[in-house]
Amino acid sequence: LNRGFRQLERIVSARQAAIRTKLPRRESERRTHPLSRHCEVLSAIETRLSLLKMSIMRYADxxxxxxxxxxxxxxxxxxxRSVQSTNGLSIRPYKLLHEMRDISSMAVEHFEDVLLPMIRRRISSG
Structure with a gap:
């Protein structure tokens, strides 16, 4: 799973970079561009991955x-995969990201409430 996390980080980063190169430079043009929703979703994923990295992966590393x-x-x-297989106009970022946000929030909460205290006890005793 550690390797899967790192691999997913690289995939998201590469896709986001590829999409950003296709977007116009002007903010007003970017907002109406068909790929703007793709970029919005990938930015939200990147934010979630950063949150997971700061809370869980730092101890895993x-x-x-x-x-x-x-x-x-x-x-x-x-x-x-959903973002890659659809055109930008049919993507509804909130609906697409809702489950991911819920699951990742639960994972971070579980880590901080249950696993992190055990890790800290093990670190301090060892």
């Missing part, structure tokens, strides 16, 4: 735990 939220990775992958 130090070897204290592994990334455990495989369902989050599955959902993010599903959203990425």
């Amino acid at each position: 130090e070897g204290h735990c592994c990334f455990f939220a495989g369902k989050v990775l599955d959902e993010i992958g599903s959203v990425c």
Whole structure:
């Protein structure tokens, strides 16, 4: 799962960079461009990945735990595939991202409430 997280980070970053190169430079033109919703969704995914990285992966990188939220990775992958397979006008960012936000929030809460105290106890005793 650690490797899957890193791979998903690279995929999202590459797709976002590819879409941004196709968008116009002017903000007013960007908002009405067909790919603007793609970029909006990928930015939201990037934000979620950053949140997961700051809360969970920092401990995983130090070897204290592994990334455990495989369902989050599955959902993010599903959203990425949905974005890639649709034209920009048919994407509804809120609807598409709702489940991903819920699942990732639950994963972070579980980590902070249950797993992190155990990790901290293990670090302080060891």
